[in-house]
Structure formats: C-alpha cells, structure tokens
Amino acid sequence: MAGWKDTIDRLVQKFRTDETRFCSTTSGYTETEARVEFIDPLFECLGWDMSNSMAVPNSLKDVVREESQPTETSAKRPDYTFRIAANRKFFVEAKKPSVDIRTNKDSAFQVRSYGWTAGLPVSLLTNFKTLRVYDTSTVPHVNDNADVGLLMEVSFDELPTRFKELWSLFGREAVAAGSIDTTYGKNIKAALPIGTMFLDRINDWRLRLASDIHNRYPSLDIDPLNDLSQKVINRIIFIRMCEDRGIEGVERLRKVAGKKDVVELRRFFKEMDDRYNTGLFDVNSDPLQAQYAMDAQLFLDIVEELYFPAAPYSFSVLDAEFLGQVYELFLVKRLVLDVATGSLSLEDKPAYEDREIVTTPQPLVDEIVRRAFSGRLTELKSTGMLTFDSLKQLKVMDVAVGSSRFLLRCLDQLVDAAISYFRGINDTVNIYRKSANDYRLSFTAKREILKSCLFGIDIDYNAVEIARFSLLVKLLEDENFATLPIGKKILPNLDKNIVWGNSVVGIDFISNVSAVMSLTNPLDWSAAGLPSAFDVIVANPPYVKTEEMKSKTLDEFNYYKKKYKTAYKQFDKYFIFIEKAVSKLNNGAWVGMVVPNKWMTIESGKKLREMLAAQELVAEVVDFGNELLFEGKSTYVCLLILSRSVKKSVWYRNVHDYEDWLLSPDDKGMLLPSSMIHQYGAASWVLPSNDTEAKVLSTLFSSSIKLEDIADVINGIQTSAEDVYPIESWIEHNGLVHFEVDGVKFAVEKTITKPYLMDSARVQSYLPIESDALIIFPYEYGPNGEAILIPPSRLKTDFPRAWHYLKSFVSRLQKRDISPKPGPGEFYRYGRHQALSSAFKGPKIIYSVNQLGDKYGIDETGVGFASGGTAGEVAITNPRDGYSLEFILGLLNQRAVELFMRKRGSPFRGGYYSRGSAVVADLPVPKLDFQNPSHVQIHNKVSALVRDLITVKQRYNTAVGRQRVSLSSQQEALANEIRKQFELIWNFGGLDDTLILPGDHVYKK
Incomplete structure (x- = not known):
C-alpha cells in the first residue's frame, strides 16, 4: 500500500x-x-x-x-x-x-x-x-x-x-x-446460485426433450432417451459458448432453430460436425439424426432460453470448470419411466442412492493437480528433460473422471509448462504474445497436448460423454475465430482418451448373469487403447462402504476381495482405487487423490497403509481433520499425494480451519522422515503436524506400554433394538417395572432388568456413572460367569410379563441381523453376544466414544452400557501389573493423551473425535517400574489425587454459593497436581502444557 x-x-x-x-x-x-x-x-x-x-x-x-x-x-x-x-x-x-x-x-x-x-x-x-x-x-x-x-x-x-x-x-x-x-x-x-439455476434449467430441458422423443417413439428404451436428451443439451450449450466467444457467428443457433425446419437443423449439425469433429454432432453414428426427430417448436423454445432476455447469464463467462461442477450434480440423476402413466421423471441413479455425493470443492481439485504435477514437472526440469516433446509424452489419468474437472486443471498445468518452455527458447510459432508478459499457447499445440496426454475412465456412460464435452469446451477457451485454424475437423476426437468402463474391474470378472455384467462393466485397458502406465494419476474416487457394496454389488465385492490386497475387513472402495492407481504408475510417477482421512488409523486400512509404507509411496498428506468441506455432508477428507520417486521425507499438514488453509495452501506443514512412515507400516499412523506435537508424541511413545497390555478394553452390549430393550421411564411396584411404549402400558419383572446407561451426556470426567435406564436382560449367568440365554420355555413361565412384552415386538425383533443365529423361539436374543457379562460388572471406567477429552467416568456399581459403530461407550476394566483404575483415569484426562486420541481416532460430526476400543487400546501408558520407589510414589499419589478429585466433583454438583466457588478452586488445584505428576514421568523438557491443543475449549473450563 x-x-x-x-x-x-x-x-x-x-x-x-x-x-x-x-x-x-x-x-x-x-x-x-x-x-x-x-x-x-x-x-x-x-x-x-x-x-x-x-x-x-x-x-x-x-x-x-x-x-x-x-x-x-x-x-x-x-x-x-x-x-x-x-x-x-x-x-x-x-x-x-x-x-x-x-x-x-x-x-x-x-x-x-x-x-x-x-x-x-x-x-x-x-x-x-x-x-x-x-x-x-x-x-x-x-x-x-x-x-x-x-x-x-x-x-x-x-x-x-x-x-x-x-x-x-x-x-x-x-x-x-x-x-x-x-x-x-x-x-x-x-440468492439462488447460478449453478443451481442452470442445473434446474438443463434438467427441465432434459425432461421436456425426453418426453417429446418418448411420445414419438414409445418403444425406445430409457437409456437411449437419457443419452439422446443429454446429447441435444450438450450440442446447444457448446454452440452458445462458441457464439459468445466469437468462434461462431452471432445467434446462428437461434436463427436455425427459428426456421422450425428439421432438415435445416440436421444440415446445421452436419456443418458443426465437419468443422469441429467432436463426435458431438456426428451424423453417421448419431441415431438422433438417422432415426429420430423432435418437435421443432420445443427445440426453438429451449434455444430461446439460452439467449437474452430469457437467459440472464453470459456464455462468454461460463467456463469448463463451471460446467464441470454443474454436470457433477447432473450426473446424479437419470430419467425414469412410470410404466403405468407413461410419464417421465428424474430420480437418483442407483449408484448414487443414499450416497453423500456432492461436487468436489474447486480448491481441492486445484491443489491435488498442482501438487501432483509440480512433483513430476520439477523432476523433469531438474534433469533438463522438460521439452515440448517430453510434455506430450506424459500420460495423465483420472480413474474416476466424472465431468473431468481434475483433467481440466491438468490441461492448465501442461499448457503453462509448454508456454514456459517455448518462451525459454524464444519460439514464436507455438506461442503468441497477447500483452506484456501474457503469452498464449497456440491452439494446435494445445490440441496436441490434450490428445496425447489426458485420459480418463468412468463407469457412468453419461459422465464419459460429459467429460469429453468439458475438455473440448476447455480447449476452446481463450480462442476466437481468428486464433483457430482454418478448415475442418479442428477438434480432436476423444473417444480413445475418455473411456467408458470400470477402472477397478478387469475382464477376468465373470458372471453368468447378463445384468450383473452390464452393471459391473469390466474394462480391458489394453483393448480400450489406454496406455499401460501413467506419469500422473488424479481422482476423487468413489467412497463406498463394505456394507453398501455387499448389498448392491455382491459379485463385484467378492471380486475385490480376491483381486486386491487392500480389500481387507471393512474396507472402503476408495482403497482399491488407490491400489489400482499405484499399479499403473511409471517410474517417477505421481498420484493425487481426495479421499476420506480414516484410512490412516482404522483397522480396515491396515493393508493399504502396509502397501504405501512398504513401497515408500507417500509424499504429502493434507489432513483436514473434522473440517466439513462438503456442505451438509459428514465426509472428512485428506489430500493424498503419492510418488514413485525416491524421497527421504514426507510432508504432513493437519488443517484445523479450512478458510485459513485457503489463504495459505502452499504451507505444507511438518516435514517428517520417511522412516517414520516405514516404521509405522501397517499400524495406525499417528503423525505430528508441528514441533510441539512431534515432541509430545515422541515422549508419549518412549518408555511406554499399550493400555491393552495393562487393562481390559471392552465394548458394551449390542441389542440391535434400542427401541425395545431399554426402559427410560418407569415406576417400580411389587417387583414389577411399569412403563409405556407408544401409549401402550406394559410391565416386566424387575429381576429380568439391569441398570443401564442410555444418555452419553451423563458421562463426565471424574464423576461416578449413574444409570438413567433399565434394560431387559433375557440372560442368566453360568457357573463361570458366562451369559446364557434364558430358554423360551423358562422365559414364559418364570418371566411371563417380560415374555408378553417381547412377543409384542416379535416382528420387529425378527428383522435384525443376529449373531450367533438364534434357535427356535429365540427371537429375543440380543443382536450380538458381546460383553453380556463384562458390561454389567464394576469397577470400570466408562467413556463416550465421541468426545473431546472430558467424558471419562467411573463406575463402581456395574451399570450396563452399549457400543456400536462410532457411537455409545467403551469401558476399561481389570487393571493389572500394579496399575490402578484411578491412575488410568487420571492419565486419560491429560492434554497429551487427548492429542494422541485425536490423532489416533477419527473425526466425527459436531467437531468431536471418535475413539473406539481399538483406539484406546493403543494408548501409550507410562511404563512404570513398580520396584522403583519413585515410580510407586508417583503412581500412588496420582491414584489418591484422582480419588480426592472424584469426591470434590461430587460435592461441587450439589454445592451452592461460596462453597461452590471454593470447591471449583479445589478441583482446579487437584487437576493441576495430577498434571504435574504426569509431567514428572514424561518430562516434556519445559514445554508449556497449554501449547498442547492450544485454545481448546475443554481445557478452558
């Protein structure tokens, strides 16, 4: 300034x-x-x-x-x-x-x-x-x-x-x-965003065009209707963009449509095909021109909506990136015919049902492409091998191309590199000067790059058509009539570049069911004309959980299990896309993907981590933690950059504020030695993002032992019917528990119930767990403490009220997936047989799976609890080798431990971090020598301080006035003293404890 x-x-x-x-x-x-x-x-x-x-x-x-x-x-x-x-x-x-x-x-x-x-x-x-x-x-x-x-x-x-x-x-x-x-x-x-308005408009055109064609040709299948209507829309948008860019004459499309002459329209499309050679206007292979007609007035009406005043937007400003974002949402839906009424409507495609599908934020697209390309181009420059010929030899692939938004940015990167090269050798043929320091690549050179370098695959036929279309629109950006070559066939045909097929299923997939083969759409990469290996691979691959794959594409799921090493346990589909990409890399090649960040820590990611670590592939990770980048969707992602090049270090950045990251995306974060990744291997990756975290985590891991080695970490029960078994509001009378369900009164025997925890909000650190419910428990304990289901005959006679209640919900209970499989009449068995004994025993620490480090309670009485997925509670019990439960409770409430939990766990909606039993089992506990008096002294002092803090917190909850103020001070003093005892063990070397998770509201209380 x-x-x-x-x-x-x-x-x-x-x-x-x-x-x-x-x-x-x-x-x-x-x-x-x-x-x-x-x-x-x-x-x-x-x-x-x-x-x-x-x-x-x-x-x-x-x-x-x-x-x-x-x-x-x-x-x-x-x-x-x-x-x-x-x-x-x-x-x-x-x-x-x-x-x-x-x-x-x-x-x-x-x-x-x-x-x-x-x-x-x-x-x-x-x-x-x-x-x-x-x-x-x-x-x-x-x-x-x-x-x-x-x-x-x-x-x-x-x-x-x-x-x-x-x-x-x-x-x-x-x-x-x-x-x-x-x-x-x-x-x-x-306001109504342009993207939403434009999408609504093209979907409206889609329905109107398809309805007209269907009325004329009722025997035409729904897929051709989808394809034909999309092709018409692509045509008119392409022509309008050419008009507003000065490539075509003013309002040519409008004038032709205004004649309402189908023959004239076909002649116009033939002219467009001769000039552009895109396949978009192909007369010979296009059934629309060869066989089908559409209403001329309808076509004119739609065309009029592309011009002022009906169209308030400027096609000179609409770019390929914008179209890509709109078309990503366009691809979610398809035309559906109601056979009874003959009407058409738009519905989500089966592959998108119940999926959290949104457009990839453009900054993520930009950064993935920039990072992957900068690595490859830097290597070419450093060896003096960066020439236009070497650029044209680069092979770039998007294995889930969608509307081609990643490839659009790849084309930018290649064009920039070509301009830089030609400027360096003072070439005046392949570049031209537009203004001071503003050079453009010739159209011919751009076309060569696009045709030679860029490739993509998608299982969605419509996506393939749109990807080709978007790339051609991109190629024409910055061009006008004067900059384009004179003659015909000026655009490349991309049929061999953007291919329809399944990136991760080859022709070795076999099914006797034609519908399965059609849905799976195996791809022969070689027969499709695709290169055997690539220099850059980019993608935002599909995120599909194991359960969804099993329910919708079981044959394909089984193929993954046989074909891919990363298809391990509850794997996600993006695992195999990463593995496939790695298998298609040239030496020195790079991969850039936007994927969920859970793979770094979850058990099912073990084989993926093992592969990446063993081959030393990881170059960069930008972990967005629990930042929600996809509006309204609980998808937590990272940028994963892989490389076949030799490297001694890995960049890792943990982003806590997406808006801040947008202002400084070049900050790569923490430089970690590759040996750290190699050392972790298949184990969960707990990576520091700054010097403080590195020091804390290193200290925690040194001279430590896993929590699972000194205590039992147990999950709770799983009824698979939380609307049936728990009783939240009741009256006890004469040995019966009276309650209502949906206005119907019931009573069950008190002796078949157990105290139960329903509301996780009741779990607070250093406070005793109090039950807030009862749960019907149709089990009894054997001589060795094992839980045995009460057989139907005895349940009827010994607990007739409970039997009557459970029978009232028999249809609901029989719909569950129960393991082990119930015997005759055992419909009331819990969904899983886990923790039926241990969940109701005390003492134990019960903690909420989703939290921020302040929900570790103590249970002395045997309150039952439930676990399931990323919800509910987990317990720690049966401490051994000299450790007390109180010492473990004090440990869990330390900032350094919470840092580990967030790194080892998974981000969750609401800004919380999930820490299931596998996470807490890995917690590094100080390895105390109970033969060492100083260690014994610290352990015992922490245990005593924790017991005192539990007492003070209980008193605080019922205190008022000055007594409450005094007890608050005592709580703080006791917590600080516990912290000091752990600092004696860890010895962070003078590191201020507040620098661990700075500003976290949990630690401001």
Missing part, C-alpha cells in the same frame, strides 16, 4: 485537468486509453500485478484481461478478471469516460450478468470518473435501472480520501485474506 498517495493524486489531477475532453462523446477518447492511463494504474495502486510483471503462469496470474479477444461478431467478456490462486474473485468492466455509468442500465446489466454467471458476490464497473460496486449475487434483468444492486459508488475526486476503504475491500492483500467473502459473501448465500 506504500506510495499510493502520490500516484492517486497525480491520476486525479490529470483527469480533473482534462475532464471535459475525456467525457466528451465527440472527442474520440477511447476505453483502451482510459484503461491504460487511469484504470490500470488505479488497480496497480491496489496491489494488483496488472502486467504480470512476475511472469507467473497464465493459469495462476492475478489479472486476466479480456479473456477472449472481441470481434465485431462476438460478445464481449469482462475487461478484467481479478483472481487469487487461479480462483476468480471479481470482475471489472471498463467503459470510456463519456459513458455515464451512473445512468447507463446496459453497462450495469452487463457487469451484473458477468458476475452472476460466474457465481461471484460482487463485480465492479468503472470509467475512472466513477467506480461502482454491484451485488452480483442476484439474477439481473435487462430492464433493471443502473442503481439496482448498487452497493458502493466512488467518484474520481473522492479517491484520495476513500482509497483506504477501497484497499480494505479490493486491495490484493485484502482480497487474498478474504475481504470480499467476509464483507459480501453473506449476500450470495441468500
């Missing part, structure tokens, strides 16, 4: 001196002159690199000027696009000073249309005399006056006094720090 005042004063004075000439409609003063003399210097003062003086790659530069050159027949694009890390932040539309932008509604509509189409909160309109900031989060209308959406106006003579205000909003540093999102972002959430 330094030095702005003199420049601003000079600009203002210069404009004021000659204002009459500048603003005269007859002076001939142009927009270009205004941009060079005034607008460019103004934004340079705001910190923007207007001339790309740093010579950063095109895909990353701050300011993009006129994203395509206007011609007499083209629609203009924004004069300036201001970006941070390749992401558009706002547009600036420039006018010459003689255009009074305060009253010119066309100028206001233009900039609002640009901004709204791009999904930006605000954009700017200026002729330097006036600068106007518009809200672009709402749909613009042609007849809106110039003040609709106006947020801010600054006249040129106000610049010296209001410059700091502009700097705080639109200065480069401010925008990079989130000023626009902070100040204006709230507006866009209240």
